[in-house]
Amino acid sequence: MSAPHAAVSAPVGVVLAGGLSARMGSDKRGVRLFGDSEPDLLTRSAALLEQVTGEVWISVRDGLPLTGGYLRLRDEEEGMGPLGGIMTALRAAQDAVLVLSCDLPFMERPVLEKLLAARAQRPAGTLMTTFVQQETGYIEALVAVYEFGALEWFRRAAERGVYKVSRVVPQELQHRVAYSREESLPFFNVNYPADLEMARRVIRALTT
Template identity: 50%
Template sequence: MASPHSQCSSFLADQPVTGVVMAGGLSSRMGQDKTQLSLNKAEYADLLGRTARILQEVVGAVCIVGREHPDYPSFFDDEPGLGPVGGIATCLRRTGTACLVLSCDLPFMTAQVVRRLLELRNQSPAETLVTCYVQQETGYSEPLVAVYEPGALPYFQECANKRLLKINRIVPEDRQQFIYYGMPESLPFFNVNYPADLEAARRILMAGGEG
């Protein structure tokens, strides 16, 4: 875990959090709108709805960035063309709260994984700006399974202005908190970018994987 700040007595638990579904991608690699895809699980009509319901279970208030949706507050990026950087900046600006961000293309994500992230965030020092998962073996962070605090907005805005869109390099590491996960725990972070990914996800589901 980065920068534990063990002597700090002020924590983030009292600050409100909004769940944000990141749904602004063009789905060009998939060849069809990823948000409307389904793994044939009756309780979740599509990936966007599934993601929104997970967030709603964990934090209550949910909004959609990048798509209109009849059941949730939704808005488009304030400045199009900036990818996730623009989407996160937009949700921080529009909600004025911390944002628990979740990509809409994670068919095996669970409320338990998201809840664990929120629990670490709530126990983190007040100067923390990002709480996210990191893959232990590779060091790869999961910037779209993360909590961003309102204080992160100036960092995102500066990088957006400069078109510096490497999302995991925007906020200094000493202002972040990390949860490390290993390969045996990696299924919830499996995302579907290509048709082959979707077929692989369906095979996993048929073989008894989580859905």
């Protein structure tokens, strides 16, 4: 078995917020699921990353106003989806990045801390630390830490026209943290209006 990696610096936190929200029909980044006085999805995601990383960047496609003094990153090459955002972030950071999709209303700080703890214990040579749903084998490629060395794999994927992020880093270079269906709420994402309604029902159930 490979030895755990030596001590590592904190990665840059990157909120992936460059999607078109086409399936939602409206910009989901500004949705306030927890009430009008609570942060929207984008602001909530950035605040979570700020709690566990030393710096937070926002990967966006447009002139969306940002609060909190976060650095705005625009994809060097557009039209690649999250792959383009992660590739741009790795090039800018010249170091590891912790990416978080902005559409995860139930993501929590302990989940991100668990990810970072796993990264600190990853085998030498590992380029991606992520979560895997143990019953299905689905990996959470948009809640993951990518080491700088993963940039070459992203470049190759882009050259081949492979834009699905979960297919970029080979499995043997991934360090995975398993979670069960019972632990899946933090990974629930909102892509469609029906997802928003489901999220609102969950919130009502949790608060009544």
